[in-house]
Amino acid sequence: MAMQATSVQFAAVARSLATVARARGLIVPGFRSPPRVAGAERTLQWSARGAVPTVAVQLKGRPFGAVVADMVSVVGTTGTGFLQSDPVWRALEQLPAGELPSPYYLRLEVEDRAGVLARIAHELAAANVSVARLVQQPGDGHAVLHVVTHETPAGQVTAALAAIRALPESRGEARALPVVSDRGVEELGWA
Numbered sequence: 001m002a003m004q005a006t007s008v009q010f011a012a013v014a015r016s017l018a019t020v021a022r023a024r025g026l027i028v029p030g031f032r033s034p035p036r037v038a039g040a041e042r043t044l045q046w047s048a049r050g051a052v053p054t055v056a057v058q059l060k061g062r063p064f065g066a067v068v069a070d071m072v073s074v075v076g077t078t079g080t081g082f083l084q085s086d087p088v089w090r091a092l093e094q095l096p097a098g099e100l101p102s103p104y105y106l107r108l109e110v111e112d113r114a115g116v117l118a119r120i121a122h123e124l125a126a127a128n129v130s131v132a133r134l135v136q137q138p139g140d141g142h143a144v145l146h147v148v149t150h151e152t153p154a155g156q157v158t159a160a161l162a163a164i165r166a167l168p169e170s171r172g173e174a175r176a177l178p179v180v181s182d183r184g185v186e187e188l189g190w191a
Contacts, residue, residue: 007033010059013068021075029074030054042070098155102178103132105148106157108164109172112143116169120145123167127160128152142171148179 014031021028035043035056043056057070110116117136124131124147133148149157161174 007059009064010057010067010071013071017071017075026075027052031071032056033059041066042073044074098158099153101151101153103149103151104129104154104157105146105177105179106161107175108145108147108170109139109174110143110145110167111169111171112138112141113169116143117145119167119169120164123163124149124160126163127156129156129160154178 018028037043041058045054055074057067129152130150132150135146137144157176164174
């Protein structure tokens with residue numbers, strides 16, 4: 001389950017968004033929580049003068065990432081106030097494939113013998129992927145490595161996995177998933 005947003009986090013994100021938006025000359029909305037409309041996750045209200053909108057975002061029971069996405073979606077917009085409808089947003093260049101950074105969870109099945117972990121670490125380092133956490137689960141002649149990386153561009157993780165798959169000690173399919181929550185995995189002792 002994703003981490004739920006708190007009012008302290010909400011206020012910190014609102015301040016950060018305002019700072020960045022002002023530095024770029026963008027419209028900075030006001031932020032509040034919760035919305036006054038029952039059941040709404042996000043509402044947008046324009047003042048009587050129509051100059052600056054107020055964005056109300058529901059925090060309770062929602063993942064932090066969803067709250068941040070709602071906040072970001074209205075910063076600097078014109079017209080409807082929602083990012084996807086804004087012509088400026090639609091004209092922005094997309095981040096090239098492989099450059100989006102994230103921490104990653106890697107699941108690697110390898111032979112359980114001396115030196116294999118060093119070879120895996122070498123391939124990760126060669127692709128500039130840094131390990132934040134690692135747990136090894138031994139099996140019958142093999143081991144499953146559960147690895148969480150530090151924030152890394154997707155392309156570097158893809159390159160590391162290709163090199164790891166090519167190792168003779170690699171068994172099964174090496175997999176990577178972006179980490180979208182800072183909560184741990186209790187079964188692995190990362191709670």
